[in-house]
Amino acid sequence: MSFRTTTKRILIVATLLSALTLTGLFAAACGEEEPSTTSTTAAPQTTTTAAQTTTTAAPTTSSTEPPLSASLSGAGATFPEPLYVEWIGEFQSLHPKVTINYQGIGSGGGIEQFSKLTVDFGASDAPMKDEEIAAAEAASGAKVLHIPTVFGAVTLAYNLPGVTELKLDPDTLAGIFLGEITKWNDAKLTALNPGVTLPDQPIQVVHRSDSSGTTSIFTGYLTKVNKTWAEKVGKGKEVPWPVGVGGQGNDGVAAVVKQQAGSIGYVELSYALEAGLSVAALRNQAGNFVTPSLASTSAAAQGAQFPEDLRFSVADSPNPEAYPICGATWILVYDQMKDPAKAAALKAFLTWALTEGTPIAEELGYAPLPEDLRAKALAKVEQISAK
Template identity: 75%
Template structure:
């Protein structure tokens, strides 16, 4: 029987709980049956170091299966529930394997499940191992598509294209906010600006009642406690987005640390994946860390309000995330950055996430499935993004993304 939304949310929360216990999760979505298998995924370190472009998050995983159904159970599907039409199309059959960012993983789980309920002959496997790992596997041709919160660098693209004999496509899927979560009992609201964020993560602001924090938070009883910084320990697009922002707003950070999927952190504890960071912040009193918005909401952690480039304090959310893309001119290859936008209501730490694909694939069936899934995800699947607190692409950017999807074919 097809899982309704409530069941999927319950399953996702269970999988998050398993991740927080250190097990990791591999998403294997199949149609018509439940397959339970345990898989240990070795951590694949992505192309670390400083990057010229935004990057991606990573998480490893144990096998989780989400049963979906054939189109005969359409009344239980999201398409029927929302009134969207499901048009009869030639039967798709085959499988795809993908790997990469954990930033969009909750959404990709949903997109895959819904798509498979419409196309019962299709199986799509997605491993949330982080953007660095996703780029590495995509470049080595061990997966059919990659996923990254950081566009590939020029040298990475050159190697991938040489190995594949095809052109690399960057296909943006959604935008998301990277939020600062904290664990301070009795402190329900916390305001931070670029200088204090950089100061905390550089290890220069070490106490919560530091005068610079107190000045931003008048009337808030900040405790005389040591700040415990939490950051990613793996090659991560979320880290690339966060450190890219810090590089833009702090010359000291740019000179001492820089940006990348992996950096030499001046201070702090490491957690693997967005879930790992959220778990450490939950468990460690007086801590602060950065995660993608949907993980913060699932974890129930408190989020700081940040001062943006226009001088306004902005709460993370769909509207403030979407505002970061307003007025942006997108390059032809769709590799772009959204952090530190000038919009008055824009949340300052925002990134896009990309599916990485080749314009030519050896297997025509795989090319057809990948095109069909991405076309569906970027159109009929778009409402799912908002439900999971990702900002859907603007109409302009979605049109550009669909043009990239249309370029996928077989040799």
């Protein structure tokens, strides 16, 4: 982890401790901890407008209770990986006898590892399908729980030297990724961007090469807004891409876009910020061109309906202030674990993340859960126990 990230974490912890002391919640924060991991360094958040949230204090741990002690493993989505790295580090500093190793291998890989019981928890930006849940529950003898952690924006990061602002609408975006719009100075693009000099240059599409929840969010949006895309490609963690080159993980796509002029790809917001990439404004359902930010991501979750199993989508929100390609990311757990120590540690970590971890999420550009959804997620966490 870089010195910059370490320093940022220290500042975050200092700020949290000051705030918690003033509000009388310091005792609650002392009951949690965060482990080390080998994941990517989290990107800085440059958005200055943040949605206002209320942080619920984590349960206080009695001084007579033994300290948490367990080694946990998890794997899955790269979409929230920068945040999970920070959460894990902070939690382990509070609970030195807990270690958590998280590997960002993509949502598809995370679901596979979770279903095979080779990790203690999975992570995915796409909810598990009914058949995936049935197979996992048959193998584990326990119930699968979907615990949403944050919302994030899937940005359209591009590399066009000299072009700092770009507007797209659903049809031009679909046309680019279908291979129907092949030049940056295509008439459809220039019509959306008056006053912007778009180059006579081929468009290089960059997509994910692995099974990806970020891909599921992106293709789910395109399937909803463009009939041709729905008929020819469809949605999923993996799709038959008509054009483009692949990158492994969000960081891989960001790296390809950064290296190749004329390229465009889809990545979670923090990866675009970390790579210093420009991101397009996308016309939303209300007709407004909106750039991805903490505020526009939070707006996408406002007014959404959340079913009992907490599997949902917020793509193409009708909110006039919402960025249209947003999604939640989930931690996947079983309601019954074989090891009581692991169950206690995982339960404590998730409770801490959903409460005390909120400021860290906002710092990195992830939108915290609305209060009604946070309450439902915490209720799911309470179901975790040992067999």
